[in-house]
Amino acid sequence: MHLKYESQLREPLVYGDKNYHQVTEDIVRPIEAKPTRLWYIGFYIAVCLLLFGVYAIYRDVTYGIGQWNLNKTVGWGWDITNFVWWVGIGHAGTLISAILLLFRQGWRTGVNRAAEAMTIFAVMCAGQFPIWHMGRVWMAFFVLPYPNSRGPLWVNFNSPLLWDVFAISTYFTVSLLFWYSGLLPDFATVRDRAFTKLRKRLYGVAAFGWTGSTKHWQRHESLSLVLAGLSTPLVLSVHTIVSFDFATSVIPGWHTTIFPPYFVAGAIFSGFAMVQSLMVIIRKVFAMEDYITMGHIEAMNKVIVLTGSIVGVAYLTELFMGWYSQNKYEGYTFWYSRAYLFSPYGWSYWGMMACNVLSPQIFWFRKMRRNIFVTFFMSIIVNIGMWFERFVIIVTSLYRDYLPSSWSVYYSPTIWEIGFYTGTFGLFFTCFFLFAKYFPVIAIAEIKYVLKTTGEGYKGRMDKIEGESLETFVHDHAH
Amino acid sequence: MAKKKFVIGCFDDEAVLFPAVKKVRTAGYKIHDVYTPFAVHGLDHAMGLRETSLHTAGFIYGITGTTTALSCISWIFTKDWPLNIGGKPHFALPAWIPITFELTVLFAAVGMVLTFCYLCQLAPFVKKHHFHARSTDDLFVMVIECTDKTNTDDLQAFLTSGGAVETNVQVAEEGWWLGRYDQNEMPFETKEIVAA
Numbered sequence: 290m291h292l293k294y295e296s297q298l299r300e301p302l303v304y305g306d307k308n309y310h311q312v313t314e315d316i317v318r319p320i321e322a323k324p325t326r327l328w329y330i331g332f333y334i335a336v337c338l339l340l341f342g343v344y345a346i347y348r349d350v351t352y353g354i355g356q357w358n359l360n361k362t363v364g365w366g367w368d369i370t371n372f373v374w375w376v377g378i379g380h381a382g383t384l385i386s387a388i389l390l391l392f393r394q395g396w397r398t399g400v401n402r403a404a405e406a407m408t409i410f411a412v413m414c415a416g417q418f419p420i421w422h423m424g425r426v427w428m429a430f431f432v433l434p435y436p437n438s439r440g441p442l443w444v445n446f447n448s449p450l451l452w453d454v455f456a457i458s459t460y461f462t463v464s465l466l467f468w469y470s471g472l473l474p475d476f477a478t479v480r481d482r483a484f485t486k487l488r489k490r491l492y493g494v495a496a497f498g499w500t501g502s503t504k505h506w507q508r509h510e511s512l513s514l515v516l517a518g519l520s521t522p523l524v525l526s527v528h529t530i531v532s533f534d535f536a537t538s539v540i541p542g543w544h545t546t547i548f549p550p551y552f553v554a555g556a557i558f559s560g561f562a563m564v565q566s567l568m569v570i571i572r573k574v575f576a577m578e579d580y581i582t583m584g585h586i587e588a589m590n591k592v593i594v595l596t597g598s599i600v601g602v603a604y605l606t607e608l609f610m611g612w613y614s615q616n617k618y619e620g621y622t623f624w625y626s627r628a629y630l631f632s633p634y635g636w637s638y639w640g641m642m643a644c645n646v647l648s649p650q651i652f653w654f655r656k657m658r659r660n661i662f663v664t665f666f667m668s669i670i671v672n673i674g675m676w677f678e679r680f681v682i683i684v685t686s687l688y689r690d691y692l693p694s695s696w697s698v699y700y701s702p703t704i705w706e707i708g709f710y711t712g713t714f715g716l717f718f719t720c721f722f723l724f725a726k727y728f729p730v731i732a733i734a735e736i737k738y739v740l741k742t743t744g745e746g747y748k749g750r751m752d753k754i755e756g757e758s759l760e761t762f763v764h765d766h767a768h
Numbered sequence: 769m770a771k772k773k774f775v776i777g778c779f780d781d782e783a784v785l786f787p788a789v790k791k792v793r794t795a796g797y798k799i800h801d802v803y804t805p806f807a808v809h810g811l812d813h814a815m816g817l818r819e820t821s822l823h824t825a826g827f828i829y830g831i832t833g834t835t836t837a838l839s840c841i842s843w844i845f846t847k848d849w850p851l852n853i854g855g856k857p858h859f860a861l862p863a864w865i866p867i868t869f870e871l872t873v874l875f876a877a878v879g880m881v882l883t884f885c886y887l888c889q890l891a892p893f894v895k896k897h898h899f900h901a902r903s904t905d906d907l908f909v910m911v912i913e914c915t916d917k918t919n920t921d922d923l924q925a926f927l928t929s930g931g932a933v934e935t936n937v938q939v940a941e942e943g944w945w946l947g948r949y950d951q952n953e954m955p956f957e958t959k960e961i962v963a964a
Contacts (some may be wrong), residue, residue, distance in 0.1 A: 309805060309906035344961055381804045423937035434844070444856045445850055446841045447856075447863040455870040463877040470881060473890065478805070478904040486950040495951025498884065501903050506807040511822045519830075521872045530866050734806040 297748060299591075302395055302739055304579040306746030309737050316731050317479055319575045321488075324726055327574065335718035342712010345705045346421055354424050363687045367706040368418050370679040374559070374611065375415035375713065377675060378533055380524055381560025382408025386471075387520035395743055396588050396743065398735040399581050402475075402573060402653040404432045404467040404564045406728070410720040411563070412461045414713035419453075421709070449533035449651045463523060470509070473499045475729040488520035530554040535682065542622040542686030545610065551603035555675060558596035558645070561589050562671035567721070570664045571730055580731050586657045593671065593704050594652035598679075601646035618691070626685040633699060634685045637677050644674020771941050772913040773832040774800060776899050777927030777933040778907045782808050785908045788930035789814045792912065797923065800913040800942070803903035822887070826880040833875025837868040895947035905936075 307315070324332075328451040348356060359366050382405040389397035432454050434444045444451050459703035483489040499505070500763055532552035535543035565586070609622030627638040648670050651657045658664075688697040724730070741747045779785040785802070789811070792799060799815055841864050845851065850858045885891060903909040910927070914920060914937075924935040 298773070313805075313905045330931060406777045434840070443844045443851075445851070445853070446845060447853055447860055449866075452866040452870075455867045459870040463873060466877055466881045470884070474806070474904065481898065481901045481904045482950055490948050490950040493895070494892045495888035497892055498896050498944060499904075500896050500898060501800045501803040502888075503808070503811050503815055504820075505803065505805060505890075507812040507817060508822050508884055508888060510807050510809075511820045512880055515823050515826045516877055517874055519826075522869070523873050526866065526869060582905060619769040634833060649841060724939060737806040 299743070300584040301745035301748050302399060302582065302584065302743035303736060304582055304745045305739065307579070307744055307751075309740065312740060313478055313482070313733060313734050315577070315579070316736070317735050319725070320479055320727060320729065321484075325574075326424060328722065328726060332719070332722040333358070335714065335715050335722055338711050339715025339719050341708050342715050343551035343712075346417075347670045348705055349424075350426060351419050351708065355421060356703060358701060358703045360697055360700070362690055362695050363700040365682060365683050365687065366421050366700055367702045367710060369679075370676065371710050371713065372415050373531055373679045373683075374676050375411050375418075377528065377556035377559045378551075378563045379408045379411035379415060379464075379681075380528060380674070381564045382406070382411075382507050383467070383520045384395050384560065385535070385558055385564070386467060387524065390517040391521060394588075395739050396585050398732055398739050399585050400568055400589070401735070402468075402471065402728075403730050404440050404565060404726045404734045405464065405723075406730075407470060407564060407721065408464050408560075408716045409461070410724075411560075412457065412464065413720070414717050415715055416457060416461070417709075417716070421427075442636030444656065445494055449530065451529045451538050453461075453534060453657070454675065456527045458758040460523060460527045463520055467513075467520060468483075469514070470512060470734075471732060473497055473730065474501065474509070474734045476552035476732050477734060478500065478731065495711070508613060523715045525553055527703065528552045540690075541616070541618040542682065544608060547603055547606055551600065554596045554599035554603065555645075555678060558593060559672055559675035561592050561596070562668040562675070564666055565589050565593070566670035566672070568663060569668070571725065574723070577731065580736060583659050586661070586664055587655075590658040590664060590667075593667070594649050597645055597649035597671065605644065606645065621689075622686055626689060627681060634688070637681050638685070640675035641674050644670050645678060648674075649658055668738065706710050773918075773920075773939050773940055774899070775912045775914060775918070775923045775933035776926070776936050777910045777912070777918050777924075777930070778900055778902075778908065778936055779931060780907060781931075782811075782908055782935050784931035785910070786811070788910065788932065789926040791930050792910065792927070795919075797925065798913045798915075803899060803909040803911070805904050805906060805908075808908070813886045822880060825883050826876045829879030830872045830876035832879070833872040836870055836875065837871040841867065841872065847870075853887055858910060878881075889944050893946050893948075894944050894951065895949060897942070899938060899940070900934075905950070 301311075354368075357366065357368065359368075382401075385397050386401040389401075419425060420429055430462075432444060432451065473496055476492050478647075480489060480492035480496050483492055514749045522535075528547040529552065532548035536545060536548040538544060563637060568581050568586070572578050574676060606676035607622050608628060611619045614620075625632055627688070629635050630639055648667065651663065651667065683702060779787070781940045789799065789802065789824060793816065802811060802815060804811065839924070842859060845860070853860075887950070888894075899911050900907055900909045910932070912923065912927075914923075920937045924937070929936050
């Protein structure tokens with residue numbers, strides 16, 4: 290019996306009557322088995338997309354980003370839209386692992402590993418856009434403040450674009466450290482049961498010589514807790530700073546004070562949608578329905594309906610302020626360029642509204658929250674909607690500026706802008722397929738930690754104790 | 769580095785492990801370590817380990833990041849190369865908060881992870897002796913250091929009576945070395961006398 294007790298009212302986090310060894314078996318099995326046909330097909334498609342992206346980027350560098358359809362008025366288009374979209378997606382992992390750790394949400398253990406991996410890959414994809422947008426990418430190091438022979442001429446520390454450099458790189462580094470420190474014990478588990486020499490050797494290197502010593506666990510817990518405490522404000526800061534890229538400008542449609550909370554809510558919204566898409570696939574392909582349960586799916590759908598509604602309130606607030614400020618430029622941007630259905634980009638605004646605000650309301654119904662097909666379908670819809678949101682913010686604010694003679698012709702991307710974007714999908718899924726094959730996709734040690742309080746088998750046995758008096762329970766089961 | 773003699777007791781339930789740790793300590797044996805597949809809360813207290821100070825180190829790294837950011841940016845923008853940005857003050861503290869915050873977090877996180885790895889002696893290619901292969905799977909492995917006077921048979925019987933499912937005696941290197949997990953050879957010959 291375990292030393293802790295959890296009410297029968299709570300749904301089990303681990304289904305089936307499992308013991309510690311069974312947990313190891315279930316999670317390590319996909320690593321030790323040969324990849325399935327489906328894995329090869331998926332991986333092959335991902336690599337093809339990646340190669341197309343590499344070719345698009347090769348052309349960007351060779352011919353310059355003039356091969357994109359950006360013009361003087363719409364100076365930011367798909368490129369920055371995709372950047373913000375990927376960064377937003379990259380918020381769910383650290384939110385799940387950090388904020389839910391601080392809030393002591395037990396259900397994070399089933400999904401945190403894959404969500405963190407997703408975060409890291411999404412941030413890698415996001416980083417591509419500003420880097421290759423520089424054009425002369427071999428000068429990329431100019432964004433770093435270092436003593437140089439040009440004066441020294443420093444970077445502008447008052448610029449939100451430089452804040453972004455610091456925010457994104459810090460976020461990537463900290464997420465990577467958090468993820469990898471959590472992986473050490475699980476790599477050790479894979480290493481110690483490896484039966485091929487190569488696997489033993491490689492996981493031996495990856496596990497850094499982890500033994501599971503009590504002192505090491507004590508430090509590991511302290512490290513996780515402090516990293517979670519650091520990551521929590523960090524997650525919020527990253528998308529806040531991304532929103533500053535827009536909010537500190539004086540462009541109507543960007544120059545709004547609600548951007549930081551609105552962007553953060555949107556980021557969590559899209560991130561959870563992406564986690565949801567991946568989890569639905571992973572639990573099916575790797576037969577992990579016992580660990581990623583309907584309870585997990587439902588909890589994430591609740592976050593989706595909450596953050597989707599916050600985003601909806603932000604959209605309405607913007608419209609209200611467009612009218613209430615009585616600023617005609619604001620009014621024009623919000624009420625004509627965006628909300629008027631028959632304006633050139635009106636379709637993108639209403640596409641965003643339909644995907645982000647209206648459709649997630651379906652999750653007020655428990656039946657829908659616990660329906661796999663609805664969940665998967667909605668997760669895709671939300672990600673399309675969040676892409677539209679960034680497109681709306683960027684393009685509808687830019688295509689008509691203060692000088693009507695410079696109003697842009699209709700902006701549409703070239704094949705190379707689209708190719709670059711599909712290339713990042715290739716990068717993301719190539720990484721994710723490799724992760725799913727070679728890494729424990731669920732945190733083994735953390736599942737074992739919650740097994741005796743939340744495992745179905747153990748909860749069942751606890752049922753009897755619930756009938757007994759407290760004294761008997763304390764007498765028999767406390768140490 | 770020296771090889772030492774250890775008695776190992778394996779437990780399959782943490783609820784049995786706790787009283788056993790208490791009994792072994794009361795009997796006066798020196799617990800070298802307990803290897804567990806996951807973090808067993810309270811085990812560190814049961815073994816009498818002191819609290820870790822890793823978080824204090826994290827705080828120090830964090831304020832190092834804060835001061836680094838503030839001092840560098842203020843020196844650059846007020847002394848080394850004062851830029852006139854729209855006639856605004858050179859010392860523009862509010863605009864520096866984002867970078868100061870990011871560097872605080874970055875320094876604290878990187879510093880703590882490196883300190884963690886240093887203290888636990890974790891690094892790629894590092895190898896340590898593993899008392900039981902299942903200690904990262906489902907066994908809680910208590911390792912007791914032997915002295916000249918330790919009667920290993922008595923101790924093993926004592927552990928079994930405490931609920932151990934498996935006991936044995938091992939002579940092992942207690943430190944770490946650079947090695948491969950698919951090979952068992954040690955990079956150095958042990959000429960030290962085995963304390964037994």
